Amino acid sequence: xxxxxxxxxxxxxxxxxxxxxxxxxxQPIGMHIYKIFDKIYARGTFTVDxxxxxxxxxxxxxxxxxxxxxxVQARDRTPTDPEVSQDSEVAVLEVYAGDRAPQFIEQQYTVxxxxxxxxxxxxxxxxxxxxxxxxxxxxxxKLLYQLYLDTTLIERELSSYFTIDAEDGLVQLxxxxxYDDDTQPxxxxxxxxxx
Numbered sequence: 001x002x003x004x005x006x007x008x009x010x011x012x013x014x015x016x017x018x019x020x021x022x023x024x025x026x027q028p029i030g031m032h033i034y035k036i037f038d039k040i041y042a043r044g045t046f047t048v049d050x051x052x053x054x055x056x057x058x059x060x061x062x063x064x065x066x067x068x069x070x071x072v073q074a075r076d077r078t079p080t081d082p083e084v085s086q087d088s089e090v091a092v093l094e095v096y097a098g099d100r101a102p103q104f105i106e107q108q109y110t111v112x113x114x115x116x117x118x119x120x121x122x123x124x125x126x127x128x129x130x131x132x133x134x135x136x137x138x139x140x141x142k143l144l145y146q147l148y149l150d151t152t153l154i155e156r157e158l159s160s161y162f163t164i165d166a167e168d169g170l171v172q173l174x175x176x177x178x179y180d181d182d183t184q185p186x187x188x189x190x191x192x193x194x195x
Contacts (some may be wrong), residue, residue: 062097100131115177126169150191
C-alpha cells in the first residue's frame with residue numbers, strides 16, 4: 001500500500017458554519033464543549049487538546065449571555081517540501097454562555113408537492129431539539145414555530161400557500177396548487193423560526 005500526500009491545505013470537517021457550542025456560565029474548568037480537528041487560539045477563555053481537538057473551558061465563570069468567538073485554523077506542516085506549510089481557511093467557533101438555544105434537527109428540508117395535493121394535507125414535519133436549562137430550578141416554555149416566505153425583505157411575509165402548526169411544526173397546504181397557472185409560483189422557498 002502506498003500513501004500519497006496530496007499537498008492540499010487542510011480543511012475542517014465540522015459544520016455547519018459558524019461552529020456553535022454552549023457553555024454554562026458556572027461550570028467546572030475542563031468541561032468538554034466541542035471537538036475541533038486542529039489548532040485553536042482561545043486567549044485564555046478556552047483550551048484545546050492539540051491531539052484530540054477537544055475544546056475545554058479554561059475559566060470557572062463566564063458572563064451570562066455573552067458569545068465568545070474562537071478563531072480556528074488548521075496547519076499542515078508535512079507537504080513534500082518540509083520548509084513549506086499549508087493553512088486551512090480560518091473558521092469561527094461561537095460559544096454562548098448560558099442556556100443552549102433550540103436547534104433544528106435538519107437545517108434544510110426539500111419537499112416535492114404534487115399539484116393535486118388536497119388543501120389541509122400535511123407536507124412536512126419540521127423538528128427542533130430543545131435542551132435542558134442550565135439552572136435546574138427554571139423551566140422553559142413551549143417551543144413555538146412560525147413560517148414565512150424566505151425573502152430579502154425586512155418585514156416577514158406569510159405564505160399564502162402553506163402554514164405551520166405553531167406547536168408541532170407540521171407544515172400544511174392552505175391553498176390549491178396549479179402547475180399550469182402562470183400566476184402561481186413553481187417553487188416555494190420558506191423560512192421557519194421558533195421561539
